[in-house]
Amino acid sequence: MTPPEADPTLLDGVALFAGLEPAARQAVIDHADWFSLPGGNVLFAQGEAGDALYIVLRGSLAVLRVAGDGVRRRIARIAAGEVVGEMALVSGRARSASVIAERDCEVLRLDHAGFEALVARHPQAMLGVTRQIVSRLEVMQDNPLGQPPPRPRSIALLPAGSGRDCAAMRRDLARCMRQFGTVAEIGEGEGGGRQTQWFHDIESRHDFILYQADETAGAWSRLCLRQADVCLVVVSADDAETRRRHPLEAAASQRGQAMELVMLHPADRISPDNSKAFLAGRRVALHHHVRVGVFADAARLARQVTGRAVGLVLSGGGARGFAHLGVLRAFADAGVAIDMVGGCSMGAIAAAGAAMHWDAHEAEPRFRRAFVDTNPVNDFTLPLVALTAGRRVTRRLRDAFGERRIEDLWLPYFCVSTNLTRGTLAVHRRGLLWQWLRASVAIPGIMPPWVNPKGEVFADGGVLDNLPVTPMRAFGRGPVIAVDVGEAPAFSAPGALPEETWFERLFLRRRPRMPSILQILLRAGTVKTPADRLGRSAADFFLKPPVESIDFLDWKAFDRAVELGRRHAQAELARAPASVFGR
Numbered sequence: 206m207t208p209p210e211a212d213p214t215l216l217d218g219v220a221l222f223a224g225l226e227p228a229a230r231q232a233v234i235d236h237a238d239w240f241s242l243p244g245g246n247v248l249f250a251q252g253e254a255g256d257a258l259y260i261v262l263r264g265s266l267a268v269l270r271v272a273g274d275g276v277r278r279r280i281a282r283i284a285a286g287e288v289v290g291e292m293a294l295v296s297g298r299a300r301s302a303s304v305i306a307e308r309d310c311e312v313l314r315l316d317h318a319g320f321e322a323l324v325a326r327h328p329q330a331m332l333g334v335t336r337q338i339v340s341r342l343e344v345m346q347d348n349p350l351g352q353p354p355p356r357p358r359s360i361a362l363l364p365a366g367s368g369r370d371c372a373a374m375r376r377d378l379a380r381c382m383r384q385f386g387t388v389a390e391i392g393e394g395e396g397g398g399r400q401t402q403w404f405h406d407i408e409s410r411h412d413f414i415l416y417q418a419d420e421t422a423g424a425w426s427r428l429c430l431r432q433a434d435v436c437l438v439v440v441s442a443d444d445a446e447t448r449r450r451h452p453l454e455a456a457a458s459q460r461g462q463a464m465e466l467v468m469l470h471p472a473d474r475i476s477p478d479n480s481k482a483f484l485a486g487r488r489v490a491l492h493h494h495v496r497v498g499v500f501a502d503a504a505r506l507a508r509q510v511t512g513r514a515v516g517l518v519l520s521g522g523g524a525r526g527f528a529h530l531g532v533l534r535a536f537a538d539a540g541v542a543i544d545m546v547g548g549c550s551m552g553a554i555a556a557a558g559a560a561m562h563w564d565a566h567e568a569e570p571r572f573r574r575a576f577v578d579t580n581p582v583n584d585f586t587l588p589l590v591a592l593t594a595g596r597r598v599t600r601r602l603r604d605a606f607g608e609r610r611i612e613d614l615w616l617p618y619f620c621v622s623t624n625l626t627r628g629t630l631a632v633h634r635r636g637l638l639w640q641w642l643r644a645s646v647a648i649p650g651i652m653p654p655w656v657n658p659k660g661e662v663f664a665d666g667g668v669l670d671n672l673p674v675t676p677m678r679a680f681g682r683g684p685v686i687a688v689d690v691g692e693a694p695a696f697s698a699p700g701a702l703p704e705e706t707w708f709e710r711l712f713l714r715r716r717p718r719m720p721s722i723l724q725i726l727l728r729a730g731t732v733k734t735p736a737d738r739l740g741r742s743a744a745d746f747f748l749k750p751p752v753e754s755i756d757f758l759d760w761k762a763f764d765r766a767v768e769l770g771r772r773h774a775q776a777e778l779a780r781a782p783a784s785v786f787g788r
């Protein structure tokens with residue numbers, strides 16, 4: 206073996222070999238080959254034959270796996286002190302995943318012969334390896350699509366035309382991150398020309414590292430990228446050159462580096478309006494709007510990048526959805542900041558208000574005007590496509606949200622609809638807000654579905670998932686709070702004649718009666734699906750305001766619903782553990 210120095214303590218931090226006697230550990234060190242692996246380099250690829258296992262001494266590796274759906278996902282991070290590549294070595298099968306250096310690493314390679322010699326002399330080593338394989342296989346089985354990436358610890362800021370504002374934002378970001386742990390801010394002045402060991406020491410002494418790259422493709426920027434778990438490309442939202450890129454951005458993104466976009470706005474910006482142009486051609490997991498100098502925005506970014514962001518998911522439920530406004534008011538009163546929002550149907554509309562940064566004084570009168578002052582779903586029509594024409598709802602949504610695009614909302618946002626063409630749940634994170642809200646509320650048969658330019662037909666998300674916690678979970682940014690107001694009222698018609706004639710129905714006034722077509726369609730479109738139940742159990746904190754007595758179409762129950770939501774959330778918040786709020 207050829208490490209810089211043949212250090213007998215080299216394996217001290219390796220849990221898998223912790224139970225071995227010193228002689229056995231020395232045997233591993235003697236057999237193994239030491240090498241350094243620069244950030245971004247592939248250790249091995251999925252499907253290759255596996256002839257060795259690797260022990261990570263410094264740095265970290267990402268495990269990426271292509272699942273049955275053909276999409277490559279990151280399933281784990283291998284940190285210093287962990288072992289990787291043991292599965293193929295033991296089973297003789299192909300590599301189950303690709304492994305790539307997330308940053309500059311130092312690694313020990315133990316080949317087949319070395320591993321066999323170890324196990325022959327020290328059989329207990331096999332026990333630890335087997336335990337590790339079993340637990341990793343369990344993860345793969347339980348979570349074939351991969352787990353959310355682990356919380357990032359080292360973050361690189363990559364300025365693309367944002368210059369001094371980027372540095373100012375970094376200072377605020379670091380200040381906010383210090384609530385969660387120690388933060389080292391490293392620019393070229395501190396880190397330029399240092400060796401891997403120096404970075405390893407800094408990383409082990411701090412909870413978070415903020416690397417400040419410069420605007421060039423020089424050695425320092427490249428090093429920042431290699432060291433980072435996640436890279437924030439920072440642009441100025443007022444930059445007329447929306448296609449400006451950092452010179453390292455495209456290559457990093459192609460390499461699979463986790464990338465996010467931060468758009469910096471002046472402190473007095475009313476609403477973002479050009480995100481689409483900045484996002485065009487970029488592959489970013491998320492984008493953030495931050496007003497320079499506005500502490501709340503930096504605090505939100507800090508929660509989002511460190512995995513402490515509070516995500517709120519609001520269910521559909523027609524007029525009962527007004528209760529969401531009360532819930533939002535209770536959160537604001539309690540000082541709980543919501544960092545990301547999503548929802549279905551009426552919940553999607555309430556969530557959009559939160560993502561616009563409307564407070565209760567702004568949101569409640571707007572919703573009252575849109576839905577209460579005149580009934581939005583009574584433009585009944587000849588029922589060729591649906592019972593109502595849907596135009597009234599469309600007009601209300603356009604009045605309320607204008608031409609605002611989802612990507613221009615202050616908070617990361619999604620709404621769901623059901624793609625009837627493909628038979629799948631559609632999660633909308635881009636595009637005109639009113640259009641996707643219109644799709645999200647289109648209960649089949651009651652309101653005409655929405656059709657996109659490709660001819661795909663979209664209806665109410667509640668058909669497949671009325672409480673879309675899973676898409677929020679997929680962001681993997683922190684605790685998820687779910688609010689369900691969609692529990693249908695008791696739905697039965699004891700003694701009703703299933704096939705009463707229209708004459709009997711209209712003129713004989715016999716009781717009991719069949720539910721009306723409106724009630725039947727409403728119920729059919731909002732039946733609890735397995736996804737709803739999953740949503741409930743997948744949430745970290747679940748609220749169910751007592752709104753059963755309010756009819757889905759009882760728009761006049763606005764004040765009562767808001768108050769029920771507020772009181773319920775207020776009482777539940779008082780009981781909630783602090784961990785629910787990412788603290």
Ligand SMILES: Nc1ncnc2c1ncn2[C@@H]1O[C@@H]2COP(=O)(O)O[C@H]2[C@H]1O
Nearest residue numbers: 281289290291292293300301302341344
């Ligand atoms: N769920 C997991 N968590 C951590 N590491 C894993 C997981 N699944 C697979 N791996 C590692 O990724 C490696 C890919 O190559 P192997 O199949 O040889 O061995 C695999 C494990 O070492």
